[in-house]
Structure formats: C-alpha cells, structure tokens
Amino acid sequence: xxxxxxxxxxxxxxxxxxxxxxxxxATMSTWDEDVHPINATDASIYVCNDEDSYACAHDCVDxxxxxxxxxxxxSDPYGPWGRAMDVIMCLLPxxxxxxxxxxxxxxKPMPTSRSLPLSAFLMFMVRLMYLASDxxxxxxxxxxxxxxxxxxxxxxxxxICLFETMESTNCLPYMMREMKALTGGHGVAxxxxxxxxxxxxxxxxxxxxxxxxxxxMLISLGxxxxxxxxxxxxxxxxxxxxxxxxxxxxFGFGSLGLSExxxxxxxxxxxxALCVAAFLLLPFIFGIVVPFKMVKGNILFALLSVAGTMxxxxxxxxxSYEFPSLVGGIVGLGVAVPLITYRVGLKEVDPKESVHQSGxxxxxxxxxxxxxxxxxxxxxxSTRRTEIPSESETTEAxxxxxxxxxxxNDEYEPLNRSASEAGESNVSFSLMEDxxxxxxESGTSDVGLSERIEDxxxxxxxxxMAIGPRKSGWPYFKEFLLRTxxxxxxxxxxxxxxxxxxxxxxxxxxxEPAFSIYFGSYAIFRLSASLVFQLEDILTYPxxxxxxxxxxxxxxxPFVLVSVITYLIYRKESSDTLCGIFGTVYSRVxxxxxxxxxxxxxxxxxxxxxxxxxxxxxxxxxxxxxxxxWIAIAASIGALGSFFSGSTTVSNLTxxxxxxxxxxxxxxxxxxxxxxQVVGASAGNGICLNxxxxxxxxxxxxxxxxxxxxxxxxxxxxxxxxATLVLLGFLF
Numbered sequence: 001x002x003x004x005x006x007x008x009x010x011x012x013x014x015x016x017x018x019x020x021x022x023x024x025x026a027t028m029s030t031w032d033e034d035v036h037p038i039n040a041t042d043a044s045i046y047v048c049n050d051e052d053s054y055a056c057a058h059d060c061v062d063x064x065x066x067x068x069x070x071x072x073x074x075s076d077p078y079g080p081w082g083r084a085m086d087v088i089m090c091l092l093p094x095x096x097x098x099x100x101x102x103x104x105x106x107x108k109p110m111p112t113s114r115s116l117p118l119s120a121f122l123m124f125m126v127r128l129m130y131l132a133s134d135x136x137x138x139x140x141x142x143x144x145x146x147x148x149x150x151x152x153x154x155x156x157x158x159x160i161c162l163f164e165t166m167e168s169t170n171c172l173p174y175m176m177r178e179m180k181a182l183t184g185g186h187g188v189a190x191x192x193x194x195x196x197x198x199x200x201x202x203x204x205x206x207x208x209x210x211x212x213x214x215x216x217m218l219i220s221l222g223x224x225x226x227x228x229x230x231x232x233x234x235x236x237x238x239x240x241x242x243x244x245x246x247x248x249x250x251f252g253f254g255s256l257g258l259s260e261x262x263x264x265x266x267x268x269x270x271x272x273a274l275c276v277a278a279f280l281l282l283p284f285i286f287g288i289v290v291p292f293k294m295v296k297g298n299i300l301f302a303l304l305s306v307a308g309t310m311x312x313x314x315x316x317x318x319x320s321y322e323f324p325s326l327v328g329g330i331v332g333l334g335v336a337v338p339l340i341t342y343r344v345g346l347k348e349v350d351p352k353e354s355v356h357q358s359g360x361x362x363x364x365x366x367x368x369x370x371x372x373x374x375x376x377x378x379x380x381x382s383t384r385r386t387e388i389p390s391e392s393e394t395t396e397a398x399x400x401x402x403x404x405x406x407x408x409n410d411e412y413e414p415l416n417r418s419a420s421e422a423g424e425s426n427v428s429f430s431l432m433e434d435x436x437x438x439x440x441e442s443g444t445s446d447v448g449l450s451e452r453i454e455d456x457x458x459x460x461x462x463x464x465m466a467i468g469p470r471k472s473g474w475p476y477f478k479e480f481l482l483r484t485x486x487x488x489x490x491x492x493x494x495x496x497x498x499x500x501x502x503x504x505x506x507x508x509x510x511x512e513p514a515f516s517i518y519f520g521s522y523a524i525f526r527l528s529a530s531l532v533f534q535l536e537d538i539l540t541y542p543x544x545x546x547x548x549x550x551x552x553x554x555x556x557x558p559f560v561l562v563s564v565i566t567y568l569i570y571r572k573e574s575s576d577t578l579c580g581i582f583g584t585v586y587s588r589v590x591x592x593x594x595x596x597x598x599x600x601x602x603x604x605x606x607x608x609x610x611x612x613x614x615x616x617x618x619x620x621x622x623x624x625x626x627x628x629x630w631i632a633i634a635a636s637i638g639a640l641g642s643f644f645s646g647s648t649t650v651s652n653l654t655x656x657x658x659x660x661x662x663x664x665x666x667x668x669x670x671x672x673x674x675x676x677q678v679v680g681a682s683a684g685n686g687i688c689l690n691x692x693x694x695x696x697x698x699x700x701x702x703x704x705x706x707x708x709x710x711x712x713x714x715x716x717x718x719x720x721x722x723a724t725l726v727l728l729g730f731l732f
Contacts, residue, residue, distance in 0.1 A: 077131065077609075077611055077612030077613075077616070077617055078131070078617065079130045079131050079132075080130075081130075083621045083624075083625070084621075086131075086617050086621060087617070087618055087621050087622065089126050089130050089131075090126065090131075090614035090615075090617050090618050091618065092122060092126060093119040093120070093122035093123040093126065093602065094119070094640075094643075094644060096115075096118070096119055096122060097115055097116065097119040097602075097644075097689075100114075100115035100118070100119075101115055101689070101704075101705055101706040101709060102706040102709050102710055103706070109704045109705075109706040109707075111595075111704075112592075112595040112598075112599075112689060112693060112705050113591075113592075113594045113595045113598075115598075116594075116595050116596075116598030116599045116602060116689065117594065117595075117597070117598035117601070118598075119598065119602050120142075120145070120598045120599075120601040120602040120605060123602055123605040123606060123614065124138060124142065124605055126614070127605060127614070131612070131614070131617075133609060133612065134541070134609075136539050136540065136541045137541050137544065137608060137609055138605065139539055140538040140539040140541045140544045140608075141544070141601070141604040141605050141608040141609075142601050142604070142605070143522075143523075143538050143539065144535075144538055144544060144545075144546050144604045144608070145597070145600040145601030145602070145603060145604035145605065146597050146600070146601060147535065147546045147548070148546065148600040148603070148604065149593070149596045149597040149599075149600040149601075150548055151207075151548065151553055152208065152596055152600075152646070152690055152693075152694055153589055153592075153593060153596060154553055154555040155207055155208060155209065155212065155553065155554050155555060155559075155694070156212065156588075156589055156592070156694050156697050156698055157555065157559075157585050157586075157589045158554060158555040158556070158558075158559025158560055158563075159209070159212035159213065159216075159554075159559055159698045160584070160585045160588050160589065160697070160698055161559055161560055161563045161581060161582070161585045162486060162490065162559045162562060162563050163216045163368055163369075163698070164368075164369055164371060164563075164576075164581045164584055164585065165486070165563040165566050165567055165574075165578075165581055166486050166566065167367065167368050167369050167371045167372040167575075168369075168371040168567075168574045168575045168576045168581060169566055169567060169569075169570035169571075169573065169574050170373055170463070170466050170467045170483075170570070170573060171483050171484070171485075171486050171566060171570065172217075172220055172368065172372070173220075173365060173372060173373055173374055173462075173463045173466065173467070174463065174467055174479075174483040174484075175217075175483065175484055175487065176217075176220045176221055176365045177365065177460065177463050177470070178480070178484075179193070179221060180221070180363050180365065180460075181470065182337070182340055182341070183340055184348065184349060184362070184363075185222075185349055185351075185354070185361070185362025185363040185364075186298075186340075186346060186348075186349050186362065187223070187289060187290035187294060187349075187362070188286060188290060188294060188295055188298045188301065188302055188346070189298075189301070189336075189340045189346060190218070190221050190223075191218075191231070191286045191289060191290065192286075192301070192302060192305035192306070192332075192336050192339075192340075193333065193336050193337075193340070194214050194217060194218050194232070194235075195235050195282070195305075195306070195309065195332070196305070196308070196309045196328075196329050196332030196333045196335075196336055197210075197213075197214060197217075197329065197333060198210035198211070198213070198214040198232060198235055198236055198239065198329070199235075199238070199239040199309050199313070199325050199328055199329035199332060200325070200326060200328075200329025200330050200332070200333065200491065201213055201214070201329070201491060201494065202236060202239035202240055202242075202243045202244075202325050202329070203239060203242055203243065203244075203245070203323065203324070203325030203326025203327070203328070203329055204244070204245070204326050204491065204494040204495045204498050204499075205243075205244055205494040205498055205554055206240070206243035206244030206247060206649075207244070207553070207554050208646075208690075208691050208694050208695075209494070209554050210232070210236045210239070211229070211232045211233060211236055211691060211694070211695045211698075212694060212695070212698045213487070213490070214232045214235075214236075215228050215229050215232040215695055215698065215699050216368055216698060216699055218231070218232065218289070219366060219368060219699055220365060220366055220367070220368055221365065221366070222360055222362075222364040222365055222366045223289050223290075223366075224289070225699055225700070225701045226701060226703060226707075226708070227288050227289045228289060228699070229692075229695045229696065229699055229701055229708065230288055230708055230711045230712055231285055231286070231288050231289050232695065233685070233686050233691060233692065233695060233708070233712055234281075234285045234288075234686045234712055234715050234716075235282070235285060236685060236686075237682050237683050237684075237685050237686045237716070237719060238274050238277065238278045238282070238310070238682070239274075239313075239325040239328075239329070239682075240325075240648045240681075240682040240685050241267070241270045241271070241274060241324075241325075241648065241678050241679060241682045242267065242271075242313070242317070242321065242322070242323070242324040242325040242326070243325060243648060243649075244498055245322045245323065245326070245498050245499055245500060245505075246263075246267070246320075246321045246322035246323070246324075247649050248648040248649045248652050248678055248681065248682075249263050249266055249267055249321045249652075249678065250263055250321065250322070251649055251653075252648065252649040252650075252651070252652025252653050252656060252678065253266070253652055253656050253674060253678075255653075255656075255657070256656055256657060256660050256674075258671075258674075262670075262671055263321045264317075264318075264319070264320075264321055265671040265675075266321065266671050266674050266675045266678065267317045267320070267321030267324065268314075268317045268318055269671065269672055269675035269727060269730050270317070270675045270678055270679050270682075271313055271314045271317035271324055272314065272726060272727075273675065273679045273722070273723040273726040273727055274310065274313070274314075274679065274682070274723075275310045275311070275313070275314050276722060276723075276726050277718075277719050277722045277723055277726075278306055278310045279303065279306060279307075279310070280718075280722060281715060281718060281719060281722070282302070282306050283295050283296075283299060283302055283303075284715070285715060286302060288711070297347055298345060298346055298347055299345075300344075300345030301339060301340075301344060301345035301346040302345075304335070304339055304344065304345060305332070305335065305336045305339060307335075308331060308332045308334070308335025308336060308339075309328045309329060309331065309332030309335075310328060310332075311328075312324075312327055312328045312331040312332070313325060313327070313328030316328065322499075322500075323499075326495070349362045351363075363460060364459055364460075365459040365460065365463065366459070368699070368700070369584070369700070371575045371576050371581075373462050373463060373465075373466035373467075373575070374458075374459040374462045374463060378462060378575075380461075380462035380463075380465045380466050381458060381459075381462045466573075467483075467573075482569065485562075485565075485566070485569075486562050486563075486566045489558065489562050489565070490558045490559065490562050493557055493558035493561070493562070494554065494558055497552065497557060497558075505552075507530065508530055508549060508551045508552040508557075509530065509532060509549050509552050510528055510529065510530040510532065511526070511528045511530075511532050511534065511547075512528060512529075513528065513529050514526045514527055514528035514529065514532070514534075515527060521539060521540050522535075522538070522539065523535035523536060523537060523538045523539070523546075524536040524537055530549070530551060531549075531550040531551050532547060532548070532549050532550070532552075533547070533548040533550065534546065534547045534548075535547075544608065563578075563581070564578065567581075588697060588700070589697065591697070592693045592694075592696075592697045595689075595693055596690065596693060596694075599644075599646065599689055599690050599693070600690075602644060603644055603645045603646070603650065606644055606645075606654075607645065607650065607653075607654050613654075615641065615654045615655065616654070616655075616657075616658060618637075618640075619637060619654075619655050619658030619659075619662075620658055620661075622637075623658055623659075623661065623662035623665070624665075627665075627666065628666050630662045630666065631666070631668070631673075631676075631724070631728075631731065632724065634659060634662070634673060634676040634677060634680065634724070635676045635677070635679060635680030635683070635720045635723055635724050636680060636720055637655050637658070637659070637677070637680065638651050638652075638655060638659075638676065638677040638678065638679070638680025638681035638682075638683075638684060639651075639680045639681065639683050639684030639687070639716060639720060640684065641654050641655050641681055641684065642680075642681045642682070642683075642684025642685050642687075642688050643684050643687050643688055643689070644689075645688075645690075646685075646688045646689070646690030646691055647690075648678065648681040648682050648684075648685065651677070651680075651681035651684065652674075652677060652678055652681060655677055655681075656674065656677060659673050659674055659676070659677045660673070660674065668731040668732060669730055669731050669732070671730075672727055672730035672731040673731065675727055675730065676723065676724065676727050676731075679723040679727070680720055680723065683716050683719040683720050683723070684716065686712045686713075686715060686716045686719075687709050687712055687713050687716050689705055689709075692705045692708050692709070693705060696708075
C-alpha cells in the first residue's frame with residue numbers, strides 16, 4: 001500500500017528542499033486513466049526531485065523505482081479548523097515547552113530531559129493528527145533530529161575535553177594568573193576582554209563555541225557560574241549575525257535570490273542595530289557578573305572597550321558581510337589590552353570592598369574541575385588554613401610539597417625564598433601581597449575577612465607551587481607561548497578552517513569522492529574522503545538528508561587535536577591521563593544527550609516540509625493577518641526561530657522567505673525586513689535551550705534551564721525593541 005500510494009502521487013520539487021510547486025487536476029488529466037493519484041477534491045501538493053520526470057508515477061513499479069525518481073506527496077499544509085487554529089496548534093508544543101521550563105505560579109519546572117522530548121512528541125502528533133502531514137516526512141524528521149543531536153553533543157565534548165586538559169596540565173591556571181596580572185583582578189576589565197574574545201571566536205566559528213570557550217574562562221577568573229553563563233549567552237547575541245564568516249546571511253538567505261549587494265546591505269543595517277543595542281545594553285549585562293556600581297564607576301573604560309569591538313564591526317560591515325565579527329573581536333582585544341595596561345577610565349579595585357561585596361578576593365582563581373591545581377582537593381592547596389599562619393609555619397607547610405615539584409621542574413623556585421636567594425630567576429610574587437601584610441594595611445581585625453583573603457591568596461600560591469613563579473625576559477615569553485597555545489591554537493585553527501578564501505573550508509566539507517551503502521528503506525549511507533557522514537532520502541522521502549562533517553564541526557579539529565597536543569607537551573606534570581580525561585568528557589555529555597535529542601527532533605518537526613512546515617504556517621498566516629503590523633513582530637519571529645532551533649542560520653532558513661513575502665506585500669524595504677529577521681534571530685540565541693544546555697554542560701552548572709531564561713529574556717526583549725526602532729528608518 002505504501003508503494004502504491006507513493007508511486008501514484010506525482011510531484012515537482014525545486015533544487016532547494018522544501019520549495020514546493022503544487023500540481024492540481026489540470027496536470028493530473030494528462031496521465032493515463034488507470035493512475036489514480038488522489039481524489040480531485042483533495043487539495044494536495046505533489047513533489048518530485050526530477051522536474052523532467054512527469055511519467056514517474058506511471059512508470060515506477062516498486063519502492064526502489066519510486067525512490068529513484070524522487071516521488072513523494074505533500075499534503076495540504078493547513079488543518080481543518082481554520083487559519084487561526086492552525087497557528088494555535090503549531091504553537092502548542094512551543095507553549096508547553098515554555099510553561100514547563102519557566103512555569104508560572106511558583107510551579108516546579110520540568111527537567112528539559114523530559115520537557116523537550118514531550119514537546120517533540122506533541123509536535124509529532126500535531127503534524128499527523130491535525131495537519132495530516134506525510135507520515136514518511138514526519139517519521140523521517142524524527143530520525144533526522146536524532147542524528148542532528150550529534151553536532152551539539154560533539155562540540156560540547158570537544159570543549160570539555162579542551163578545558164579538562166588545560167586544567168590537568170596547568171595551562172588554564174597559568175592563563176588566568178596572567179589575566180589577573182593584566183587586569184589586577186578588575187571584573188569590568190575581565191568582562192571586556194572576554195567579550196572581545198567571544199566576538200572573535202563567533203566570527204571565526206559559530207556553532208556555540210564562543211560560549212563554550214568564554215564561559216569557562218570567566219568562571220576560572222573567579223566569577224560565579226550562573227552569572228557567567230548568563231552573561232556569555234547575552235554577550236554572544238551581538239556577534240552571531242556575522243558568525244562563521246557570515247553564514248547566517250549568505251547561507252541563511254541563500255535561497256531568496258538576493259545579490260551580493262543585497263547581502264552587504266543586510267549586513268550593514270544589522271550592524272547598525274547591533275552597535276546601538278550593544279552600547280545601551282552591555283553595561284547592564286556586565287552588571288550581572290559584577291556589581292553595577294562597579295560598572296558605573298568604570299563606564300568610560302567599558303564604553304571605550306565596547307567601541308573597540310563594535311565600531312570596527314560596523315566599519316567592516318560596509319564592505320563585507322563575512323568578517324565583521326571576526327575583525328571586530330580581534331581589534332577589540334587589541335584595544336582592550338592597552339586600555340587596561342594604562343588604566344584608561346579604569347579605577348583600581350579595593351580588595352577589602354571586593355571581599356565584602358562578592359565574598360572573594362579580586363585575584364582569586366577558581367577551578368573548573370577536580371584536576372585543577374587550585375581545587376580544594378589538590379596537593380598544592382593542602383596548606384589552606386582557617387587562620388593566617390606565620391612565615392615560619394608557611395615555610396614548614398610548603399617545603400615538602402616544593403621538594404616534590406622540584407624533582408620534575410628544575411626551573412621552579414619556591415615561593416618562600418627571598419629575592420636575594422633566587423638571584424635572577426625573578427621569584428618575587430608580584431600579583432599578591434602576603435595575606436598578613438594585607439590584613440595589617442587594611443586596618444581591620446575581622447577574622448572572617450582575613451580568612452577569605454587568605455583563601456584567595458592560596459589559589460595564587462598553589463599555581464606558583466605547581467608551575468613556578470612568573471618569569472621575565474625570554475623564559476617568560478617562551479612559557480607564555482606554550483602555556484597559552486591551547487587557546488591561541490584553537491582560535492587559529494577555527495579561523496583558517498572557516499574563512500572560505502583560505503580553501504580548507506571546502507576541503508573539509510567535500511562530499512565526493514565517497515562510497516555508499518544502501519540501508520533498505522531507512523536511508524542511503526554515504527561517507528566521503530573528507531569524513532563527511534551522510535544519510536540520503538531518510539525513509540525514502542526525497543531530499544530528507546542528514547550530514548555530519550566530522551573534520552569541519554568544532555570537535556576533532558580543533559578541540560580534540562589541541563587537547564592531545566597540549567597533553568603531549570605537558571604530560572609529565574599532568575594530573576590525569578588522556579583516558580581519564582575522555583572518561584570525564586563522556587560522563588559529562590551523556591546527561592544532556594536526551595534533552596538535546598528531543599530539542600533537535602522538535603526543530604526538524606517544526607521546519608521540515610517547506611511551506612507545509614509548522615514554522616512556515618505560523619509565519620505565513622500571521623504575516624497575512626497582521627499586514628503592516630507584522631513589522632512590530634518581525635524580529636520576534638526571528639528570535640522564535642532561534643529559540644527552538646538554536647541557530648541564527650536555521651532561523652533565517654525557516655523564516656527568511658516569509659519575511660521577504662511580508663515586506664513585498666507591505667511595501668517596505670525587503671533588505672531592512674531581512675535585517676530585522678537576522679538581528680532578531682541573533683537576539684534569540686540568548687533564550688535558546690540548545691545553547692543553554694550546552695553552556696551548562698561545558699561549565700558543569702547544574703541548574704534548571706528555566707532559571708537562566710528567566711534572567712535573559714528581559715535583555716532579549718529589550719534587544720528586539722531597540723533593533724526594531726533602529727531599523728524603522730531603513731524600512732520606509
């Protein structure tokens with residue numbers, strides 16, 4: 001029956017999957033009388049991959065033949081209860097997900113490991129029972145979504161592997177010590193550096209890597225996990241428009257028939273909105289991590305640092321839609337470092353005030369894992385006291401540990417040696433004064449305060465015992481290059497594998513040559529020489545394909561590759577083996593696997609089917625009903641796409657054509673409407689469950705995703721309102 005049904009329904013499909021052409025009884029009348037494609041009163045859309053194979057439904061006699069000519073059926077995209085109910089039914093799983101994740105009336109939130117699969121199941125039933133979608137398409141979308149979950153899971157695994165290796169080899173504590181040496185523990189300065197760094201990484205890679213790299217670094221600098229994740233999620237929304245060398249623009253809008261000049265115009269308009277929103281919102285976003293009073297006191301520095309990133313982004317957008325975020329991030333780092341060095345608009349941090357406000361010393365460094373030398377269980381932290389020890393007591397406690405380190409590192413100089421004993425090795429501890437001296441200078445006898453300051457200095461002392469004091473001259477330069485190489489090499493590999501002009505981009509994504517294996521009616525499996533895994537025509541549905549680019553996805557390259565190189569360089573001082581690190585990665589990733597599988601299944605059920613997909617139905621019906629009022633929600637539609645898909649690019653692929661049709665119907669600038677779409681999609685990354693799950697997994701934050709959304713949604717709404725007001729001038 002399935003073969004007969006598929007073979008007896010003829011169709012036409014554009015090269016772009018989902019762009020459907022409908023064929024009505026006029027076309028059917030040319031077929032032979034014994035072919036009964038469908039009842040004449042049934043309004044359906046018939047799709048076929050081969051535009052010239054009009055006789056395909058008549059000629060094919062079995063499932064293989066039907067699959068060869070690409071015959072499939074697409075039902076009427078609308079349900080039986082009217083257009084308004086269509087929108088309600090299509091939004092029902094999303095509304096359930098929102099209520100389950102951010103419940104009202106003080107209800108207990110449902111874990112995403114349950115709410116996301118349940119939302120996907122609801123969408124599955126809506127498509128079959130209300131929209132009457134092709135069961136092959138709906139079932140195939142579930143399989144596609146389960147396979148698509150491999151991408152975020154592998155990126156998470158790679159990022160965790162990198163940071164676990166950096167902790168184990170003491171590279172991350174070293175980098176954080178150098179950051180503290182640069183900023184003096186100033187929270188605003190650290191935030192500005194991380195913001196520029198995340199913008200640069202977004203411009204090079206996308207795929208959520210800025211949050212996966214930036215949030216752990218911010219946490220390691222001593223900032224709270226929850227606030228760090230929230231801040232990075234929001235800060236990244238100002239860069240994703242131009243992520244991965246402009247992929248959301250040139251690929252997300254690639255099927256709309258736009259020219260290069262149109263893409264440039266969309267990029268420039270978007271950059272204007274991003275800049276205005278960044279200057280207005282980033283100071284408040286920084287206030288999530290550090291007291292807003294501190295941000296206000298250093299507002300000149302904050303604005304200059306933000307300008308160092310956003311103004312180059314705006315300038316590059318005039319001539320390129322590919323590299324604004326990448327160039328803006330690089331220039332931003334180049335601007336922030338001298339501003340910090342010369343303390344331009346930057347007030348010094350009072351350690352006593354910092355301890356009173358945040359409970360930590362500004363120079364404190366926090367561990368990301370138990371492998372860190374600053375973790376409480378580390379041998380280097382075993383000298384922590386509940387009271388300030390005397391100098392002799394400190395010496396007695398430290399020397400046994402120092403002797404063990406000296407055996408493996410003959411360049412190490414113990415912390416408690418005097419400068420005269422150390423000679424030219426520059427062993428003086430320049431970052432942190434002795435806790436007893438700090439207590440005397442503060443003029444306080446508060447024992448609790450003294451304890452917390454002593455604890456803070458212990459992390460710096462532990463790093464010094466583990467890797468030695470800060471050096472000078474060539475030894476310092478050599479150590480700096482090697483210890484920071486995990487991050488610099490990661491960023492470098494991301495850049496050279498993402499910029500199309502270099503050529504590695506296409507090489508890592510080549511699908512030919514390849515060999516194929518026919519997996520019956522499940523799919524056709526293909527594996528190319530570039531290790532691109534593919535499933536074609538899942539469940540025999542034409543154009544329903546899956547692809548995983550193993551070497552292009554940020555997993556093996558750069559994360560695992562850099563992790564292995566780092567371990568080989570510092571294997572003698574590593575606190576764990578590679579097998580132990582990989583075991584930790586597996587244990588961390590297997591937890592969110594169910595939630596991500598549910599999330600990606602929901603995405604495919606929302607977006608597969610072209611104009612018949614629930615996402616397109618929502619956009620088409622609302623744009624037709626609202627007319628000019630569509631402008632008010634255009635950016636929100638883009639944010640909705642990112643919320644359920646986790647991608648600015650996917651949001652543009654889903655709603656780009658809807659926005660284009662709406663702009664033409666209303667009579668406004670199409671490019672400006674598409675700029676609203678992409679900026680809204682960028683803002684939506686701040687509330688995207690996929691990104692939140694990934695960020696929490698990488699950082700080890702165990703908290704309800706709804707609590708993060710409850711913190712970010714207000715900024716996302718403000719971003720959307722600002723962007724809409726700014727782009728109104730371009731619309732008319």
